[in-house]
Amino acid sequence: MSQPAPARPGQRLEDVDTPALIVDLPGFEKNQRTLFDLVKNRVRVRPHAKTHKCPEVARRQIAMGAVGMCCQKVSEAEAMVDGGIADVLVTNEIVGAGKIERLAALSRRAKVGVCVDNADNLRAIAATGAKLDIYIEIDVGMRRCGVAPGKPAVELAKQITSFKNLRFAGLQAYHGRAQHMRSMEERHAAIEAAAQHVQHTKRLLAQEGIACPVVTGAGSGTFMLELEAGAWDEIQPGSYAFMDADYAKNEWAAPLPRFEHALFVLTTVMSRPSPHVAIVDAGLKASSVDSGMPGVWQREGLRYTHASDEHGWVEGKDVPALGDKLLLVPGHCDPTINLYDWYVCVRAGRVEALWPITARGAVT
């Protein structure tokens, strides 16, 4: 259920009740410019809404030049279309009668694409009669969904072209595992291998006379590598807008830009059990710990060492006093954002806006 807005415009950051999800607007805007200035006209940008879950963010990405949004769930795509986004690609397989009906209904309100990796699923989607862009997901190293590159993809493409209501829109080729490989060298190698799979599949499609309009994929940890590999037409970065503590552990070097931390959890010291320990009011229901603990922002010598459901342990030599507030850098931005109903957007120490996270909890 929705929680009431946790702050009001004009309020000072230090007066915002905690825990609260904070967007540093100058950092967010800088990240937007960094990405779009770098890739402008070289590749289409379709940012991933799975990260931000918020039409206010999506509209700002579209204004920068994004062609539309990626979504991971039909309900997420519905929230984006409800929020005014006219072009959504569900970068995922949609299985089950109810979901497919909702996808078909959505295609009457917006331009909708979806991925397939199975012929039965393709027939179920075709049977709705809905006009949809169909992307074949190929597994380029993620080892999750997707058909194998090459012939299996071509076989599926032939079947797509047999349905009048469906358009073969291209390939989804996302190497999720590569995003968090720490060294540039590992990521380079992974994306080079993925590019070979894409190029091989495109050649086979061309031999069959099947046009492949778009190859889409890539994330914040690799997108320039896909761009330089030359096999992708569209990139899907999500985390670039905010960054997180896990992405910060990557090596960042050319051709990838360094993004700013623009997302924080504001927290209050609620207990001081010892001179070296402060207990804060943000635990694992306030900052997801699936990819590690949050970082403590701009406080040398302090570490957030562990979390229980509603508490966090901040330890170090100069721990803050009872009632003091700290900014935490979430370990993983996507599932942390999914815990909140509102972004509290801050500029120069004041709340400027509150953005509702309307796709929060959109799991179906």
Add this chain to the structure above:
Amino acid sequence: MSQPAPARPGQRLEDVDTPALIVDLPGFEKNQRTLFDLVKNRVRVRPHAKTHKCPEVARRQIAMGAVGMCCQKVSEAEAMVDGGIADVLVTNEIVGAGKIERLAALSRRAKVGVCVDNADNLRAIAATGAKLDIYIEIDVGMRRCGVAPGKPAVELAKQITSFKNLRFAGLQAYHGRAQHMRSMEERHAAIEAAAQHVQHTKRLLAQEGIACPVVTGAGSGTFMLELEAGAWDEIQPGSYAFMDADYAKNEWAAPLPRFEHALFVLTTVMSRPSPHVAIVDAGLKASSVDSGMPGVWQREGLRYTHASDEHGWVEGKDVPALGDKLLLVPGHCDPTINLYDWYVCVRAGRVEALWPITARGAVT
């Protein structure tokens, strides 16, 4: 933001869209009877709403004999009072002017208790003029919040009695670490040690002529040990209602009862990349992985091996087919419930009710 109801009464379980948070009503009701039959008249029961976040569950606990609800956050307590619960204890320190004002406002609508471990915080609470029950939290092994047992608690109790609007209601003595110690022997030892701290503190309070009306604490992993130790008047179990995969790893033996798994995440196989791997549509935004992966319910030989944000890997010898549905047992019930807006309550394979999780996301 709230998601629409994910099912409708009368629907068959296998037709519910996924992922969905399922309550097995017979299992839940059995857990209720198991707990309340066992402790009836021997100790007060104040279940923890941090687990369920839902007034519908709270009302059923009150109907069984619970004296009120525990909450971890003011916003959680507000949701319970909004849902008709007349007696709430915030088992936590409440720090910060805004939160303390809200706590004071709530005390005009319900009987409200709160914990303190700091004299400055106590004065800030007293200054509101609100009538509140004040519990002193003592650290009995959790090493989180709380003053040390013994003299520090007595000093704080004296100060409480100096404020006319505040009532010293007793001690909060919760050993959270003990809940997940795997062997009965370890848990016995931990609760025995905690009981010594409680008894010592009560003796010192009595020597000062300060009555200690209630000692409250204990969780689902130990509550019978606290009861038998004789130092507690009230227990605070939460997870007992549902259980989870992490609690299932504990040794369960007398005097503790064994609770049923009554909480599940229903998920669909959305891709079958190999004969031994099924990809399901419930990832870490559908089942919190902070305490480990979910279990696969009643499917021998299948394991949920890892999760990404929106996907899970189920591996084994006889993996289900595309479109098949599975029930997962969440690794940790509390943060999993906090991801959903609705419980889909099922009996005999049919949806019987939908319960709104009104305190979902109540972090402040």
